[in-house]
Amino acid sequence: MDNRQVADKIIEAIDSSGRHYRDSLPMIASENILSPLVRRACDSDLHGRYAEGLPGKRYYQGCDDFDTIEEMGISSAKRVFNCRFANIQSTSGTNSNMGALKSLTKPGDKITAVSTADGGHISHARMGAVGVRGLDLVTYPWDEDRMEPDIDAASEMIRSEEPALALFGQSVFLFPTPLEELADVAHEVGAKVMYDAAHVLGLVAGGQFQDPLKEGADVMTGSSHKTFPGPQGGFVLSDSEDEKLHRRLNSGIFPGVCSSYHLHHVAGKTVALSEFEEFGESYSRDIVKNAKALGASLAAEGFDVLAEERGFTASHQVVTRHGEIDSGAGRYAAAKLEEAGIITNMNMLPGDTKALAPSGLRLGTPELTRVGMGVDDMQDVARFFARALLEDEAPSSVKADVAEFKGDFQSVHYCFEPGSAYPGLQ
Ligand SMILES: Cc1ncc(COP(=O)(O)O)c(C=O)c1O
Structure with a gap:
């Protein structure tokens, strides 16, 4: 590959990453997307x-x-x-x-x-x-x-x-x-x-x-x-x-x-x-509402969601346990979810000692909220989790339905000029 081809390849990979996020449910708690301005x-x-x-x-x-x-x-x-x-x-x-x-x-x-x-x-x-x-x-x-x-x-x-x-x-x-x-x-x-x-x-x-x-x-x-x-x-x-x-x-x-x-x-x-001064209160309120709804919906589907007695969460995060301590079940679940179009990260839970083989997942609602999802949509999201992880459906069939569902959530909200959340992609 000559240097020009390397540069083209990099641009291609950037676009491919953009399409991956556009068509998926991005649920990494530390991530977000930019408003057009x-x-x-x-x-x-x-x-x-x-x-x-x-x-x-x-x-x-x-x-x-x-x-x-x-x-x-x-x-x-x-x-x-x-x-x-x-x-x-x-x-x-x-x-x-x-x-x-x-x-x-x-x-x-x-x-x-x-x-x-x-x-x-x-x-x-x-x-x-x-x-x-x-x-x-x-x-x-x-x-x-x-x-x-x-x-x-x-x-x-x-x-x-x-x-x-x-x-x-x-x-x-x-x-x-x-x-x-x-x-x-x-x-x-x-x-x-x-x-x-x-x-x-x-x-x-x-x-x-x-x-x-x-x-x-x-x-x-x-x-x-x-x-x-x-x-x-x-x-x-x-x-x-x-x-x-x-x-x-x-x-x-x-x-x-x-x-x-x-x-x-x-x-x-x-x-x-400036956008936060205008929209931050409603955005942050909706993030937390969605996280609480996601925790409850995942628990209703049969997942082991931490801190049930405290209402699962008071923040933008929900934490789930997928197997024994140090079993690597969180790593396996994160990989399987990605095949089904759901992007998350494995996480150590109390008791785990191996950062690369933890038992849990950490999930976040900031980006799903930002593209317009509400509490009812969290039930659909939890259903996709159950199909991928509990019902062992083929990841490709879950992924196709995730992409169709995500098609309705392509615009950034809570900003002065709402526009495409994932712009410039073919
Ligand atoms: C508590 C805490 N502090 C600091 C950071 C680092 O932030 P950054 O990724 O912006 O360096 C993180 C990242 O997730 C975090 O969770």
Whole structure:
């Protein structure tokens, strides 16, 4: 293959991936799609530009228009997240965490966080950002039935460990963290409190989850592309009045972990923030309603859905168990579902120890909601799961029906100019 053929092949694979998602049920909880206006912002000349520093204090010429964009984005983020400080430069949730960890800790400090086995994120672990910063990690005792830190045991642990930073938030995130209680204990021992809202940021901003910055978190980080429906990127937010902390948080991002910071995505985030001010409350409410309906419909079909006694979920996620601990049943189920046109991810559940052979699946409703599905449609979605996994129907016949069903859901909702959710594909 010559170089031109390689380039053509790549474009072909991009389109093929687009068609795969267009014709499937995309249910990965961390994914979302762009509105037409956000897509336009991201596909702009800003893609090739540089702007180190903050609006009005740049190291490069040519930033006047971009200064207007970033200033408006910061103001809008402060309104959307109801807080005094916003940095909208970071290029992902992990990048936000790295910047915040740099601002709030020094190497060798102790940090408490949720373990990855209990649903914590790899950036909270030694193998990720916590290790990169050289922090000493202790993980919270976990309440498996409630899928949250065990309040009494975690309080005792924070009192005895006296960390410099208490970090909360998860990747498997079904219910709000008991933050008020735990943040009080952390502050008693002089720790700062950080809440990683990567997954639930849109639900927090839409008033459908918890409000960490009002419940004791000094700093909240998040991704801008999960339940918050913007382009790939991140936020660092705080409601503190301490301007020294604001300066430290800004410098944690630049020069801490970014030089240039993807101006086109900052512009996209800014448009997404405006759309969120208009449509975010109803979008986030519908995401959670759909997740609850999906949990109930899957349970009615005979699936083992976690946390039934708590109503399955209070977020955008639903978690299902498909076999014994460490059996790899989650991996098998995810592969089979993809053959049937349903895109999910395997996930470790409490007790699992093998990340590549877990027993569960994590499902999300942000994208299905964004293309216009409602609670009644969740019953149809659960039926497709049952046909593929419980009734052992040939995946190709389920896939054909999934594609026909999905044909009615091809437009992005909750935005200023609704348009094709999967544009430009033949
Ligand atoms: C809790 C948590 N924090 C951080 C991240 C990382 O976000 P990103 O993929 O934007 O780097 C994730 C990703 O899913 C997450 O679940």
